[in-house]
Amino acid sequence: MKRGHLSKFVNQTQNIAFILFAIQSLIAVGAWIAVELYITSDTLLQVGITASVVMVTSLITGTKIISYSTEPTRKIAQAVYYLDPGSKTAAPDIEKIKIARDFTQGLIRQIYSLNHQPVVQKNLSHHLLDSINVPIIGLDHNNNISYLNKAAKRLGDLDQNGSFTQPFHELFNVEHSRDILKIAEQERDKLVTSGLLKKIGLSGKNSSQYTYYDIYINYPLQEDEVDKLLVCYDQHETYVDQEDSFGFVSLAVHELRTPLTIIRGFAEVLNEETEDNKELHAHVTKLRASVDSLSFFVSNILHVARFDKQKVSISTSKTNWNQLVEEAIKSMHARASSHGKTINLVAEDEFFAKAEPTTINEVLVNLLDNAIKYSMNNTEPIEVKIATSGNGMIETTVSDKGEGIPSSVMPYIFDKFSRNHRNKSRVAGTGLGLYIAKSIVNAHGGTISARSQEGKGSEFMFTLPLYDESSATNPTEPAIIRGSHGWIKNHTLNRN
Amino acid sequence: MKQILIVEDEKFISELYLRALSKAGYSPTVAGDGDKGLELALTGKYDIVLLDIMVPGTLGVDVLKIIKNDHPEIKSQIIITTNLEQDEVTRAEVERLADAYIIKAEVTPKELVGYIDKIKN
Numbered sequence: 001m002k003r004g005h006l007s008k009f010v011n012q013t014q015n016i017a018f019i020l021f022a023i024q025s026l027i028a029v030g031a032w033i034a035v036e037l038y039i040t041s042d043t044l045l046q047v048g049i050t051a052s053v054v055m056v057t058s059l060i061t062g063t064k065i066i067s068y069s070t071e072p073t074r075k076i077a078q079a080v081y082y083l084d085p086g087s088k089t090a091a092p093d094i095e096k097i098k099i100a101r102d103f104t105q106g107l108i109r110q111i112y113s114l115n116h117q118p119v120v121q122k123n124l125s126h127h128l129l130d131s132i133n134v135p136i137i138g139l140d141h142n143n144n145i146s147y148l149n150k151a152a153k154r155l156g157d158l159d160q161n162g163s164f165t166q167p168f169h170e171l172f173n174v175e176h177s178r179d180i181l182k183i184a185e186q187e188r189d190k191l192v193t194s195g196l197l198k199k200i201g202l203s204g205k206n207s208s209q210y211t212y213y214d215i216y217i218n219y220p221l222q223e224d225e226v227d228k229l230l231v232c233y234d235q236h237e238t239y240v241d242q243e244d245s246f247g248f249v250s251l252a253v254h255e256l257r258t259p260l261t262i263i264r265g266f267a268e269v270l271n272e273e274t275e276d277n278k279e280l281h282a283h284v285t286k287l288r289a290s291v292d293s294l295s296f297f298v299s300n301i302l303h304v305a306r307f308d309k310q311k312v313s314i315s316t317s318k319t320n321w322n323q324l325v326e327e328a329i330k331s332m333h334a335r336a337s338s339h340g341k342t343i344n345l346v347a348e349d350e351f352f353a354k355a356e357p358t359t360i361n362e363v364l365v366n367l368l369d370n371a372i373k374y375s376m377n378n379t380e381p382i383e384v385k386i387a388t389s390g391n392g393m394i395e396t397t398v399s400d401k402g403e404g405i406p407s408s409v410m411p412y413i414f415d416k417f418s419r420n421h422r423n424k425s426r427v428a429g430t431g432l433g434l435y436i437a438k439s440i441v442n443a444h445g446g447t448i449s450a451r452s453q454e455g456k457g458s459e460f461m462f463t464l465p466l467y468d469e470s471s472a473t474n475p476t477e478p479a480i481i482r483g484s485h486g487w488i489k490n491h492t493l494n495r496n
Numbered sequence: 497m498k499q500i501l502i503v504e505d506e507k508f509i510s511e512l513y514l515r516a517l518s519k520a521g522y523s524p525t526v527a528g529d530g531d532k533g534l535e536l537a538l539t540g541k542y543d544i545v546l547l548d549i550m551v552p553g554t555l556g557v558d559v560l561k562i563i564k565n566d567h568p569e570i571k572s573q574i575i576i577t578t579n580l581e582q583d584e585v586t587r588a589e590v591e592r593l594a595d596a597y598i599i600k601a602e603v604t605p606k607e608l609v610g611y612i613d614k615i616k617n
Contacts, residue, residue, distance in 0.1 A: 250580070254550075257579035257601035258506060265512035268604040295601055480591065485602040488614060489595050 009100035013069045020061040028054045071097055072104040079108040134233060135202075135213070138226040143168050143181050146225045155211070155232070157204035175201025175210045184217045184228055199239050202232065212239040249305040256298045264291050289338040292331075296369065300432045303362060304416065307439040314356040314443050318467045321353040321394055325384060328364035336372050340379045343368065347386040351394045352467040358487075359440045360464065363448075366433035367398040367460050374458065375402025393446065393463040405452040413450060414438045437462070498616060500524045501542040503533030503559065504577070505551045509600065513546065516605030522612070530554035537563055542572045544612060547594075549578040557586055564593040573615055 031053035035046045075097055081089035097104050129136055129149040138147030145164045153160050156171045164171060174180055180197055195217040201210030213232040220226050267288045274280040322345075329343045336343050353360075371382045380401035389395040405413060416435040441448045441462045452458035480487045500522045504510040510526045517524040525542075527533035531553035537545050545563075549556035556576065563570050573595040590597060596615055598608060 254580045257599075258509075261579065261600040262506070262508045262512070264601070265509065265605050268606055269512070269515070298601070485607065485611075486598040487591075487596065488611060 009072060009103040012100055013065075016068050017065050020065055024054070024057045024061050027057045072100045072107075075104050076107050134231060137168070137172075137230040137232070139168055139181070139228045139230070140225060141227045143228075145171060146227075147229075152232075155202060155204065157207060171205055173203045173205060173207070173210070175203075180215065181228075184230075199235065200232075212236045245305070249301060253298055253302045257295075260291065260295050260298065264288075264295065267291050285334060286338055289335045292335055293369075296365065299362070300366075300436055303436045303439075304432050307436065314359055314440075316354045316356050316444065318469075319353045319355040319357050319360070321351040321355070321396075321464070322347050322386060324353075324355075324357055324361060325364060325386060325396065328361055328368065329384065332365060332368045332372070335369070336382070339372055339376050341372055341375065342381045343371075343384060344381045345384045345386070348388065351386060351388070353394050354465045354467045355444055360444065363437040363440050363462060364396075364398075366437045367462075370433055370460070371398050371400040371402070371458075374404075375400040377403060388466070389463055392466050392468075394466055395461055395463050397459055397461045399457060399459040401457040404454040404456050404458055405450070406454050410450070410452065414448070497521065497523045498543045499541055500612070501533065501536055501545045501572070502526045503530065503537075503546065503551060503556065504548045505529060506548075512605045513608065516609050517612070520609045520613075522609075528552075530556060530559050534559045534562060537572060538567060538570065540570050540572070544616065545572050545574045546612075547574055547576055548600075549576060549590075550580055557590065560590065560593050575612070575615065 028050060032046065032050045035049045039045075039049065075092040078089060078092040082092065092108065126149075130151075132149065133151050134149075135152035135155045136147070136149040137145065137152045140146040144167050148156070148158070148164055150160060153162070158164065158171065168181060178200065180200060183197060184195060197215045197217065200213050200215050202213055203210045212235050214235050216231045216233070218229040218231065220229055267284060270284045271281070271288060274284050325345060325347075329345060332343065368382065368384075375382065378401060383397075383399045385397045385399070387395050387397075414434045414437075416432060438448050441464070445465055446463040448460070448462040450458060450460045480489055498521075500517055502510055502513050502517075502524055504513065504526065505528050507528075510528075514524050514526060525536065527536050529552040533545075533547065533551065533556075534554055536542070537559065547556045547559060554562075556578075560574055560576065563572070563574065574593070575596040575598060576590055576594045577598050577600050579600050596611060598611060603611070
C-alpha cells in the first residue's frame, strides 16, 4: 500500500469538512436574510430561527462528515470480520467507498495478504507432500491422525479425498503389534529431535499383507496440529532379501551342525576309550579342540546372519556373572591346553549381571578364542578380570601377552571380516568374532573396547549392567534357565 | 531305573545317546520317526522323552503338542533336541510346552546326560 494514500485520505476528509462548513455558513447567512426579509423583523425571533436552521444543518453536515471520514475504517473492520472463519460478515464492497478508496483498498489488501499467507504456504506444503511417494503420517498429541499425504492414504487403502482424524491404530496395522507410538514417545523423552525405527511392518487395517519400512519420527516444534510426523521409507525389498538370505544361512547351519554333532560325540567317546593310551589321547584332544573350533565358527555364521538381519533380541535376567565366566573358561580349556596355555580368573567380588547368558557367553568365548589364537608364541597365561567400573556396570577384561595388534588395524578391529593381513595366513579366523561380540555387548547396553601394543599383547574390555534387584519386575528365580546350549525350565516353580 | 525314549532319525546320533545314557544308568529306547515316537510316548511308560524336532512322519513339534495338549495324563518330561533355528511362533510354542531345549551340536553326549540328570532331579 502506498504511503501517499494516507495523506490523500486526510486531505480529502479535511476538504469535505471545509466544503460542508462553507455550505453550512452560506445556509446560515441565507436563513438570516430570508427570516429578516420574509418572516419577521423581531431580532430575537430572527436569532432563534437562524440558530435552529444552523443546528439542523450542522447536524446534517456533521453526520455526513462522520459518515465519510469513518467509512474507510468501517470497511476495514468489515474486512477483518469477514476473514474470521466463524463470522457471517460479507466482504466489504470497496467500490462504494466515496473517499479514500485507494487508502482503504490498500489496507484491506494488506490484511488479506497477511492472513492468506499461511493458507497459501500450507496448501503449497500439502501439495508438495502429496507429490512425494513416501507415506507421511502426522499425529496429534493424542496419537490421532492429523495429516496423511496421498502415499499414506494408499498405504492404508483409504479414500484419497477423505479426511481422517481417527487414532493411528484404527487405520493402520503394525506387524507383531509393536507399539511404535510408545517408542516414539520414549525417543522424544530423550530430548532427541528425531528417531528412527527400523524394519516396521505396516499395512492398512483391513490387510494382513505387511510392507516393511524404516520410519523416521520427527517432532515439529512450531506446529500445533502435528505432534509427531512419521516419514516411512520403503525397505521391503531389502528386508525380504535379508529374510531369504537368512533362511539359506539357517539351512546351511543346520546341515553343518548334524555332522558336527556326530564328530563331537564320537570324539568324546574316543577321549574316554583312550585314557590309558597317552599318545592316542593327545591326538584325540587335538581332534576335540578342532571340532570345538568348527562348531564355534558355525555358530558365528548364524550370529552374524542374525545381526545383519537385526534379529538381535535379548531377554535379560539376573545372571551370576562370575559363574558364567568360569563356565566359559572351562569350555575353552581343551582348546587352551592344546596350545599349552592356561586361563586365570581374578574377580574383585561376586557380581550379578543383567544379561542373557546364551548370547553373552558368545562374547566371552570369542574373546578367549582370540586371546588363545594370538598368543600361541608363548605359554603366558591368559588373564580374565572382573571388576566394577563404578557407574552401575561390571567391567570384564580379557588380556594376553601375545603378538598384539598393529595400530593401523586397531580402528577396524570391530568391523565385520576385519583381519590383520600380516597374520591372516598363519592364524585361522574369519574376522567375525569381534563384530559379533560388539553387537551382543551393545544389545546389552554395554560398551566394548581394546588396548594393544604390537609384540606385547592385547587387552579387551567390555561392560555389562549390574543387576538391579530394586528395578526387577520379577525378582524371583527365572522360569527358564538359559545357557549357551539351550534352556531348561525351572521346575521348582511348578512344584505344588 | 529311569526310562528314556529317544526320538531321533539320525542313526549315529541315536547310537551316541544310547551309549551315554546306558552308561549313566538309564534305560533308553530309540524311535526312528515321529509316528513311532508318538505311539511309544503315549504308552506313558517313559520318564523322559528326547524329541528331535526334524524327524520323518509326524514332526517333533506336533508330537509335543499332541502329548501336552491332548494327553494330560502323560507325565513324561519332554526335552526338545534340534540343530535348526526356530521361527518365532515355533519357538514360543516350544517354550510353552517343553521342559527343556537342547542344541545338539552344542552338547556332547556326556553333557546331555548332565542336563537330563538336572531335569530328572
